[in-house]
Amino acid sequence: MVTTQQSGRRCVGVLALQGAFAKHTSMLEDCDPDLEVIEVRTPKQLEMVDGLIIPGGESSTISKLLDLNDLRQPLAERLDAGMPVFGTCAGMILLATEVLDGREDQHSFATIDLSVRRNGYGSQLDSFEADLLIVGLDDPYQAIFIRAPKVEAVGSSVEILASIDDSPALVRSGQRLASSFHPELTNDVRLHRMFLDTCF
């Protein structure tokens, strides 16, 4: 495995099977010009990264593509080994222990002790933006929720960093972050910085 220790350059990946991966990539690059940011589509690319963002998209499609691209097992192993990870929207669903209203053939990694309901806030007409108060950030964060998953329960190991209408919207468990909203749809890099601080 080529990680920071060998290459000398820190490397963060964005899972690029489907969804809003390009925006995450450009925001990570904005955070730190010295950071190497790569799109991850293959097991070899996954081996290179010290941390990973799993972006928004359609969780059932991404789950299927994890199998088709032979990434399911290697990603499960990296997550079990404690690789820092940030799952946004569909990414949060993929990190959860329990998915309600999902498809039977959609599988998550049970990385963070969370129960989430797919499209829990409703259809696109119910999608919304809101100012979130986030633990550790001084000013409110404009969060965009698109057909977002709703967190219905969290385990005792999970820290709730922000909530919306009494539902957790940003959670942390060790070096793992998950949001039901899309930090890549604004130009506010504070959560990407928070993730990088968690990684290194």
Add this chain to the structure above:
Amino acid sequence: MAENSNNTNQTATVRVKRGLAEMLKGGVIMDVVNAEQAKIAEDAGAVAVMALERVPADIRRDGGISRMSDPEMIIGIQEVCTIPVMAKVRIGHFVEAQILEHLGVDYVDESEVLSPADETHHVDKFAFKVPFVCGATNLGEALRRISEGACMIRSKGEAGTGNIIEAVRHLRSITGDIRAITLADNAELFEWAKKLQAPLPLVQEIAETGKLPVPLFCAGGIATPADAAMAMQLGAESVFVGSGIFKSNDPAPRARAIVEATTNFGDPEVLARVSRGLGAPMTGIGMDDSIKFADRGW
């Protein structure tokens, strides 16, 4: 413990409407005519389905007036899908759009594939909470649609033909003009706006960012995994596949192969693997002797 945020929620903002298009990037949106096809599409990894009564190849064959689908059929598809459901309205037909919004579809396609309802005006898309996708054959048309509120543009191609040539022409026209605009000086941007018949601020925005302000997808004529990958390599951010899947001999494996090709569009090894043994693609239909859908739209 986090403080609870509430009472500030805003729906249907531009970012929220464009945001769903961002989530569909790198994916395949498939035309389906019933719940059974919708299941096949979702099983294959589609990111969204387009619910319509007849796929474009059949509309082309049957002729006559084609309209918004029966709400009953759209509801039937919504009930079996976990992915977004889109549906089409005729160009300018704002009442069909009101009906689809009421049904809670996730995206409305103001589509040249249906018979136009208005020969001058498109729908005022800012008047709706539901986001719209519109077709375009060139950059001017794309920018006019965006100025009317479209949150996603798809290059039109020629739907229902199984022939990629028009999609390639339209994609190249849009991306080529975008590249040229990024090299233009300020004085030339006024001329570009005039030539494109498009609002100057949008032309100036493209000069600055080098891309459309909304996602650019490709439609109209994609029939094989190689077609999908070609569209992606030419700058499309997702693909719509209409007749190409359910007019082929064996839809399910072809649907999955096109999904894989769209994700791995730059990897010939994957493209070669997924292209093998798919059976016959849809039979192409000649464009010369039939109407050109792409000419609809103003």
